[in-house]
Structures are given as C-alpha cells and as structure tokens.
Amino acid sequence: MRPLILVMSCLTLDWVCAYGQAAAAPSFEVASVKPASPSATGIACTGGPGTTDPGIWRCANMPLWFLISHAYGFLPYEFAPRNSCCLARLDITAKVPEGTTKEQFQRMLQNLLAERLKLKLHHEQKEMAIFELTIGKKGLNMKTSAPDALAAQEDPPWAIPQYSIGQDGCPVFPTGRGGLTEGRYGCYRWTGFNLSMQEIVKTLSFHLGRKVVDATGLKGKYDIDMKWSINVAWLMERAGLRDEIVPDDGPHGPTLVHAVRDQLGLELISKKGPGDIVVVDHVDKVPIEN
Numbered sequence: 001m002r003p004l005i006l007v008m009s010c011l012t013l014d015w016v017c018a019y020g021q022a023a024a025a026p027s028f029e030v031a032s033v034k035p036a037s038p039s040a041t042g043i044a045c046t047g048g049p050g051t052t053d054p055g056i057w058r059c060a061n062m063p064l065w066f067l068i069s070h071a072y073g074f075l076p077y078e079f080a081p082r083n084s085c086c087l088a089r090l091d092i093t094a095k096v097p098e099g100t101t102k103e104q105f106q107r108m109l110q111n112l113l114a115e116r117l118k119l120k121l122h123h124e125q126k127e128m129a130i131f132e133l134t135i136g137k138k139g140l141n142m143k144t145s146a147p148d149a150l151a152a153q154e155d156p157p158w159a160i161p162q163y164s165i166g167q168d169g170c171p172v173f174p175t176g177r178g179g180l181t182e183g184r185y186g187c188y189r190w191t192g193f194n195l196s197m198q199e200i201v202k203t204l205s206f207h208l209g210r211k212v213v214d215a216t217g218l219k220g221k222y223d224i225d226m227k228w229s230i231n232v233a234w235l236m237e238r239a240g241l242r243d244e245i246v247p248d249d250g251p252h253g254p255t256l257v258h259a260v261r262d263q264l265g266l267e268l269i270s271k272k273g274p275g276d277i278v279v280v281d282h283v284d285k286v287p288i289e290n
Contacts (some may be wrong), residue, residue, distance in 0.1 A: 010177065018022055026104050026111065030095040033287040036061040038087040043089075049102045057105075059092040064136075064283070069110040071279075075202070076209045077128065080277040088285060116287040120239045121280045130211040130273040133201060133266055135218075141265030142268075145194040145221040163189075170227050180207075186230040187253065194221045208268075211275040216266065228259035 040061040048057035059067075065086035069079055094112070096105065113119040162179070165170040169184035173191050180190040180203065190203070197218050205212045253259070260266050 026097075026100075026108050027115075028108050028112060031094040031112055031116075032092065032290045033112065034091045034290070035286060036091050040089070048096055049100050049105050051246065054100070055096055055098065057092070057094045057096055059090065061089045062092065064088045064090060064117075067109065068121075071106055071113055073106065074278055075205050075211070077205065077211055078123075078276050085280045085283055090287065091145050101139055111281075117284045118282055118288075119280070120282045121278055123276045124279055125274050126277055127272055128211065128275040128277075130213060130271060130275060131204075131208060131268040132164075132213050132215050132271055132273075133197075133260075133268055134205070134215050136261055136265045136267040139265055140218075141263065142222040142224055145223050168227075182234050187227060188256075189225075190230065191225045193223045195224060196221055200224070204256075204260065204268075211273070212268070213273065224264060226263040227253055228256045229253040230255075 043059075043061045043063070043066075045057070045059040045062060046054070047053040063086070065079070067090065068074065068086060092112075094108075096108070100108070154197065162177060163173050163181060163183075165183050166172045170187040171179070171181050171183040171189040173179050173189075178192045180188065181190075182188050188207075192199075192203075197214050197216060200222070201212045201214045254262060257268050260268055
C-alpha cells in the first residue's frame with residue numbers, strides 16, 4: 001500500500017486549521033453513496049484516475065476512515081482511523097469527468113464527503129514522538145536520479161499493485177514501475193525513481209506511524225530499492241488475531257528503521273516535537289440520499 005499524500009499543516013500552536021468546501025470545488029458527475037450491507041465481507045475499490053477504467057470509481061464495503069484518509073492524504077500519526085466516528089462502511093459508485101487528475105479526484109472525494117456525510121474536521125498541534133532524518137555516519141547510500149529521469153508509474157492506492165514474488169518472499173516490480181507493497185512473511189519492498197526528499201519523508205512517515213522531519217539538507221532526486229520485514233505472527237498475536245496459518249519463521253529481514261540506515265545511508269533519530277493531529281468535528285452516520 002502506498003500513500004497518496006496531500007499534507008496540510010498548521011504553523012503555530014494556537015492556530016486551528018478549519019476545513020471548508022470551496023464553492024467551485026470539483027465534483028463527480030454522478031455519485032451513489034450507500035451504507036454497505038452488514039453481511040458484506042472484504043473491501044475493494046476499482047477504477048478512477050490512473051487505472052484502466054478512469055471514468056468510473058467503485059468502492060464496496062469501504063471504511064469511512066479510509067475514504068477520509070485518502071481524500072485528504074492524512075498520515076497515520078495525524079488521523080486515528082479507528083475512532084468510533086469513522087467505522088461506518090460504504091458502497092460508492094461515482095462517474096469521474098474525463099481528464100480528471102489525481103489531485104482533482106481527491107478534491108472531488110472531499111466534496112462528496114462534505115455533501116453526503118456533512119464531514120467537518122480541523123487540525124490541531126500537539127507534542128508527539130517524531131523522527132528526525134539525517135545523513136548517516138557512513139554517508140549517503142542512495143543513487144542520484146538521472147537529470148532527465150521520470151518518476152516511475154505507480155498504481156493508485158486502492159488498486160491491486162502489479163508485482164511478483166521473489167525467492168526471498170519480497171515483491172518484485174515490473175521493469176520501469178515503482179511501488180511499495182508487502183510480499184510473503186511480512187517482507188516489504190519499496191522501489192522508487194526520481195524521488196525528492198519530501199516524497200521519501202512522507203512515505204516513511206506513513207509506514208513508521210510517526211512524523212518524520214527532513215534534516216538532511218538534500219535537494220536532489222533519488223532512485224531507491226529497499227526491503228524490510230515485520231514479524232507478521234508477532235503483530236497478529238499482539239492484536240489478538242493470531243492465526244495458525246500465518247508462519248512465524250519466515251525470512252525476516254531488518255526493520256524499517258534499520259533498512260533506512262543500512263540501505264539508504266540515512267539515520268532516523270527519535271525525539272519529541274510538534275505535529276499535527278486531525279479532529280473530526282462532525283460526520284453523519286448515514287449518508288444523505290443519492
């Protein structure tokens with residue numbers, strides 16, 4: 001899963017950022033929003049910008065917290081997705097205007113949530129655990145992108161990514177395509193091209209669940225190919241969801257923090273600092289009729 005990020009930050013502790021809908025905000029041509037069936041299983045979204053069916057976006061049994069996170073690009077440390085306000089599941093079918101960009105699509109989704117669910121939210125700042133990203137003691141270990149390089153094509157965050165599984169259980173992406181996803185036994189891989197430090201920091205923030213502050217001073221673009229592992233069995237046991245079909249002896253590799261150090265030549269230093277959190281002021285439990 002890769003984040004599609006649009007971060008909106010407050011610059012002072014006493015400034016509360018309120019979100020409202022602009023009158024000229026783009027909208028879907030037609031949209032149906034309904035509560036999902038209580039008996040529905042599995043979740044899926046298909047279509048939309050960047051897919052083979054850009055004109056129709058369909059979601060089945062999709063949690064409201066996911067839709068909010070995707071609409072605004074909220075990171076895990078900003079928005080507590082399992083807040084009781086946002087557990088409702090929805091079925092959505094929307095007709096997307098031709099030529100809609102991913103950024104315009106996000107605005108359309110924001111507008112849809114405001115219209116049909118009366119969503120209102122704001123940002124506040126609080127002190128929290130953060131990571132400061134610096135160049136490691138052994139020096140940078142990232143490849144500088146070619147001056148004329150293009151960013152690799154990626155799938156939208158709700159699409160099934162294109163990849164195969166290597167012998168080590170880690171994902172392998174087709175030539176010329178980037179992505180970040182999980183393979184077997186908790187092995188993750190991130191392949192990216194022509195990435196700025198801002199993009200790298202946003203992705204690390206998402207997967208670490210903490211705000212990451214760039215203190216490297218690097219201004220260039222970089223190609224990366226990194227792997228790390230999580231212990232799936234341990235995570236499931238901790239959550240009370242241990243399933244015997246999940247092996248606990250897979251080829252576990254380094255944690256993400258160690259992979260950043262050893263494979264990118266960057267250091268994540270844990271400290272305290274200011275960060276944004278999102279507060280939901282209001283959201284209807286049932287969407288307005290289509």
